[in-house]
Amino acid sequence: MRYEVLAHTADTGIVAHGDSLDELFANAAYGMFDLMFDLAEMTPDTLTLVRVAAPDVELLLVAWLSELLARFEIDGRVWCRFSLQLEAGWSVDGSAEGAPPGVLRGPPIKAVTLHGLRVWRDGDAWHARVIFDV
Amino acid sequence: MELRKLADDIWEIPKTGGMRVPGRVFASDALLVKAREDRALTQVQNVAHLPGIVEASFAMPDIHWGYGFPIGGVAATDVEAGGVVSPGGVGFDICCGVRLLRSRFDEADFEARRDRLMGELDARIPRGLGKGSIADRTLVRRVLRDGARAVLDAGYGWDSDLERCEERGTSPGALPEAISHRALQRGEGQLGSLGAGNHFLEVQIVDEVFDAEAASVFGLSAGMVTVMIHCGSRGLGHQTCTDQLAVMGAAMHRYGIEVPDRQLAAVPVRSPEGERYLGAMAASANFAWANRHVLAHEAREGFAAAFGIVPEQTGMQLVFDVAHNLAKLERHVVDGRERTLCVHRKGATRAFGPGHPELPEDLRTVGQPVIVPGSMGTASWVLAGVANNPAFMSAAHGAGRMMSRKKAKKQQSGAEVRRSLEARGISVRPGSVALLSEEAPYAYKDVDEVVEVAHRVGLARKVAKLRPIGVVKG
Numbered sequence: 001m002r003y004e005v006l007a008h009t010a011d012t013g014i015v016a017h018g019d020s021l022d023e024l025f026a027n028a029a030y031g032m033f034d035l036m037f038d039l040a041e042m043t044p045d046t047l048t049l050v051r052v053a054a055p056d057v058e059l060l061l062v063a064w065l066s067e068l069l070a071r072f073e074i075d076g077r078v079w080c081r082f083s084l085q086l087e088a089g090w091s092v093d094g095s096a097e098g099a100p101p102g103v104l105r106g107p108p109i110k111a112v113t114l115h116g117l118r119v120w121r122d123g124d125a126w127h128a129r130v131i132f133d134v
Numbered sequence: 135m136e137l138r139k140l141a142d143d144i145w146e147i148p149k150t151g152g153m154r155v156p157g158r159v160f161a162s163d164a165l166l167v168k169a170r171e172d173r174a175l176t177q178v179q180n181v182a183h184l185p186g187i188v189e190a191s192f193a194m195p196d197i198h199w200g201y202g203f204p205i206g207g208v209a210a211t212d213v214e215a216g217g218v219v220s221p222g223g224v225g226f227d228i229c230c231g232v233r234l235l236r237s238r239f240d241e242a243d244f245e246a247r248r249d250r251l252m253g254e255l256d257a258r259i260p261r262g263l264g265k266g267s268i269a270d271r272t273l274v275r276r277v278l279r280d281g282a283r284a285v286l287d288a289g290y291g292w293d294s295d296l297e298r299c300e301e302r303g304t305s306p307g308a309l310p311e312a313i314s315h316r317a318l319q320r321g322e323g324q325l326g327s328l329g330a331g332n333h334f335l336e337v338q339i340v341d342e343v344f345d346a347e348a349a350s351v352f353g354l355s356a357g358m359v360t361v362m363i364h365c366g367s368r369g370l371g372h373q374t375c376t377d378q379l380a381v382m383g384a385a386m387h388r389y390g391i392e393v394p395d396r397q398l399a400a401v402p403v404r405s406p407e408g409e410r411y412l413g414a415m416a417a418s419a420n421f422a423w424a425n426r427h428v429l430a431h432e433a434r435e436g437f438a439a440a441f442g443i444v445p446e447q448t449g450m451q452l453v454f455d456v457a458h459n460l461a462k463l464e465r466h467v468v469d470g471r472e473r474t475l476c477v478h479r480k481g482a483t484r485a486f487g488p489g490h491p492e493l494p495e496d497l498r499t500v501g502q503p504v505i506v507p508g509s510m511g512t513a514s515w516v517l518a519g520v521a522n523n524p525a526f527m528s529a530a531h532g533a534g535r536m537m538s539r540k541k542a543k544k545q546q547s548g549a550e551v552r553r554s555l556e557a558r559g560i561s562v563r564p565g566s567v568a569l570l571s572e573e574a575p576y577a578y579k580d581v582d583e584v585v586e587v588a589h590r591v592g593l594a595r596k597v598a599k600l601r602p603i604g605v606v607k608g
Contacts, residue, residue: 007540007541008199008538009174009538010200010205010535011200012540054380055383055384059380059383070320070373070376073369074316074319101263103566104262104330104566104568104569105568107330107539107569107572108263110226110227110329111373111375111376112376113202113397114222114379114397114399115200115202115222115396115397116201116395117396133225133226133227133372134331134539
């Protein structure tokens, strides 16, 4: 499972999963856009490069998701396929494939919050909890 | 969590751990039960950790779980005593707020043109993912500096609007240069747009008047059609908060500040980062004032077209425009001494009482209009500020959610919610039918109960109750 939806009274959140940090970041991005659109139905027509850096892995996840969210609004593309490499220190060198927006199935996400933010490892699996402002 | 009852509808969360002040919650027994169901009260405690906070970490009657601050949270910090500013006390939707217009129409006028009018509003109010109604992207840069004044000068709205807008539609100290390229890119195409989520334009009827003098000063009378607009600073504000949180998160350790939640990142007001945040926040607020100003213009145009008259004949004067997501430097008396405080209102409305020098002269006898929107399909309220408000001149901002979006969706489909609203005489023009269920009335607390508590504890007093008859939803 790429992600699960977290119940929050006013907003919405996800717990994302991955076998590596790279996969975790890709699945968190998938989850964020999948809350708004049915990504399984999308055929990408655009590729964009995304590079972000932050002081730690949790803030890097927020920076990565925030940059994709901004580019969604600016470029008018729903990002639905992700490829990336994380570098310790911390930075992401990645790309996203996007498609024209279809029908909204959830409210547009305004921002990625730092509230309750957590990235953790459990055995071989990585997990992240992120709450979005909607 | 321990809660001490101080008086009817007033509760204290005692100081524990790193709390610098106690928490104070204004809630009836019924509202308190709801507040205890999620993490809202823990967030009241977390806010009490902020350096420089004075008196208490306050929670309005509509408190619910937010991010960082609870929604319905008010906190004031003493600026000259190292008090901090926290973007988490303002939120991503900087200067989100509500604007209320009155009109010369009554319910019979509305019924005679219901479909035509709702069709006009449906076509004219940009919402959802759509772009704003202003195509001139260069105007945004002037808006960041001058707020509603910039769009008024460009031909939108009426001169009289500015007098009836908090800050007269222009937040002081705006630093347009503190707005990032990314934020500008997001905001350029969105001026004059509602957005989505809980944002709306509603056509309402003044159903009941509780304070005839104040209602008369506000220009409201029973049976009158009003228009309420709820929205904020769109992507420009969201990006500005995101940008500033990253800066503050890194800077606060240099000031030796630790907070229990990263979303509460804060720096002293009197620091380069603090001043830059307040400048960027003010510029974003200017976008929000201007955004609601443009949407009010579109509403007037829609009414004029539906009734076959010019906008000036609609009588759609502005009653007031209030923000409910802002931090402001204000003078308040604490422990017998007047001080400059940074008052954070996150999901809370400024509520100046009668005689306040910053109110327009004609409002000074009765106090500032406080607009409390209900949930879709329920009443909304107009209150007035009162003297001796116990929470730094702040009041509730809405009904307050009590049910998660996930749960609300399971209860009814969007189409069912629409049918039940239409059956009650409320025309609904949704941006997305599917999303209506997330904003269904049952997902919110009882706004009447919220208002009763605000009235009883002296946050504001009841003036008029408004009943919805048409909803344009983001």
